[in-house]
Amino acid sequence: VPYLLRKIRRSKWFATLDWLSPNELQADALGDIRTQNNELSVWLVPDDKSNVAEVVAALSLSADQVSIVEYALIGLDIVSEKGFEVAENPGQTPFTAANHWHRDLVKLSVGKVVELCELVKQAQKERCRDREALNYMAQALGSGAVDVSKISGKLQQSLTKKGVLHNPPATAR
Amino acid sequence: MVPRMNTIQTFIPLQVFDLLDGSSTDDPAKNYLASQLNYKPAPSWSDTSDHNMLRYNKASRNVHNYFNAVYVDDHASVQNECTYVIRFLRENAINDTMIGTTSLNVIVSREGSVISPLRANLHAAPFGSSAGQYYGATEAVSTHLNVSANRVNEPPEYGIINRLLSMEPMPDFEDGVSNAFSEGIEYVVKEFGNDGVGALEERLVATDDLSCVAEALRTLGLMDDVKTAERRFRTLVMLLKHRSPIVRDAAAIGLAYLDDQRAIPAINEAIETEPLSFLRSDMEAIREQLAHR
Numbered sequence: 001v002p003y004l005l006r007k008i009r010r011s012k013w014f015a016t017l018d019w020l021s022p023n024e025l026q027a028d029a030l031g032d033i034r035t036q037n038n039e040l041s042v043w044l045v046p047d048d049k050s051n052v053a054e055v056v057a058a059l060s061l062s063a064d065q066v067s068i069v070e071y072a073l074i075g076l077d078i079v080s081e082k083g084f085e086v087a088e089n090p091g092q093t094p095f096t097a098a099n100h101w102h103r104d105l106v107k108l109s110v111g112k113v114v115e116l117c118e119l120v121k122q123a124q125k126e127r128c129r130d131r132e133a134l135n136y137m138a139q140a141l142g143s144g145a146v147d148v149s150k151i152s153g154k155l156q157q158s159l160t161k162k163g164v165l166h167n168p169p170a171t172a173r
Numbered sequence: 174m175v176p177r178m179n180t181i182q183t184f185i186p187l188q189v190f191d192l193l194d195g196s197s198t199d200d201p202a203k204n205y206l207a208s209q210l211n212y213k214p215a216p217s218w219s220d221t222s223d224h225n226m227l228r229y230n231k232a233s234r235n236v237h238n239y240f241n242a243v244y245v246d247d248h249a250s251v252q253n254e255c256t257y258v259i260r261f262l263r264e265n266a267i268n269d270t271m272i273g274t275t276s277l278n279v280i281v282s283r284e285g286s287v288i289s290p291l292r293a294n295l296h297a298a299p300f301g302s303s304a305g306q307y308y309g310a311t312e313a314v315s316t317h318l319n320v321s322a323n324r325v326n327e328p329p330e331y332g333i334i335n336r337l338l339s340m341e342p343m344p345d346f347e348d349g350v351s352n353a354f355s356e357g358i359e360y361v362v363k364e365f366g367n368d369g370v371g372a373l374e375e376r377l378v379a380t381d382d383l384s385c386v387a388e389a390l391r392t393l394g395l396m397d398d399v400k401t402a403e404r405r406f407r408t409l410v411m412l413l414k415h416r417s418p419i420v421r422d423a424a425a426i427g428l429a430y431l432d433d434q435r436a437i438p439a440i441n442e443a444i445e446t447e448p449l450s451f452l453r454s455d456m457e458a459i460r461e462q463l464a465h466r
Contacts, residue, residue, distance in 0.1 A: 031345040063349030
């Protein structure tokens with residue numbers, strides 16, 4: 001079953017805080033599924049998870065620091081069963097070759113967001129270490145499918161310092 | 174000499190300096206004001222008999238006049254920067270010294286205006302209220318405008334950290350994406366060095382805002398500053414033993430970012446005592462990473 005990948009911060013989903021009732025979630029978790037225009041950005045991942053490296057690279061190249069990437073993998077079948085509408089909107093990341101994996105959950109109501117909370121809570125959550133993320137970024141850059149001008153200046157500096165990016169453009173976004 | 178101080182009702186944090194020369198009693202050589210945008214030396218006048226001790230010069234956008242004084246009913250624009258400068262004219266109250274961080278009962282309106290401290294205190298309107306909701310005030314300013322005595326002479330890094338921890342609104346924290354909070358933490362460390370890290374550690378241990386603590390620890394690990402690496406390492410190791418799994422997780426991530434093999438014994442110890450299996454697994458992965466760096 002394919003998945004929808006959503007970048008999260010896993011600790012926001014910890015259900016082990018002393019003040020938190022069992023089966024409850026921290027309210028901070030809502031920050032991980034903040035919608036814009038009633039839509040939520042996700043990434044399609046095939047059942048063999050073969051494109052996770054590309055998606056992580058796309059997410060990392062959109063950030064401004066090399067860091068860990070934590071994400072939830074929600075079964076696409078469950079999402080469909082729950083009546084979520086998925087739109088094939090291409091991503092806008094610097095990694096142009098990965099942008100076709102991007103999707104949006106659209107027409108989200110408050111009720112749907114609450115349902116989504118439950119789905120993320122139950123979802124498989126994984127962490128890609130910063131070193132791996134850096135490798136994935138290096139691979140992406142090596143493929144020539146990255147629009148370097150769309151990488152933040154801060155990240156360009158960092159990647160240059162780490163020897164992953166050579167000759168960054170003079171103008172950074 | 175500092176007289177009796179009253180409790181302050183806080184809405185936004187402000188920092189108080191000596192506007193005459195920008196100096197601090199802790200660090201007389203440093204001019205804290207010179208770095209402020211549009212800063213010009215304040216006129217050397219002090220009218221201690223002036224009840225409107227905060228007078229605001231609407232005509233000027235110079236920093237020293239910005240909050241040099243605020244008349245009751247006047248509004249002053251608020252910038253997003255952490256530092257606001259206020260001139261206290263009552264030398265008998267605060268002796269014109271630089272005072273770490275204090276807070277005044279000032280309210281920010283929806284339009285980004287500061288309502289006079291006097292009114293703010295009297296009406297205690299909630300953050301985000303519009304300016305039109307304030308009504309007349311008659312109490313003397315001096316009863317409302319006080320500075321917490323225990324903050325006098327507190328090093329400035331504490332003030333900045335306090336303001337960061339009470340930032341409104343607190344940004345959403347996302348890995349790999351810097352924000353005003355993490356940039357502030359980085360500033361404190363780079364500006365104040367090991368003292369800054371020490372002050373941060375002190376505040377992080379004391380605060381209940383665990384998501385902020387976690388963000389700060391990630392930032393301490395991620396930032397690039399050789400001079401403070403050792404001190405940051407110690408803070409991260411210490412907070413591996415925090416009562417909250419959110420903080421322990423962030424401390425471990427911070428240590429992974431620092432990529433210092435000396436963290437392995439501390440991580441081993443943390444693994445042994447960690448009650449949560451998923452955190453133990455994460456820590457084991459970090460230990461593995463450090464062992465094979």
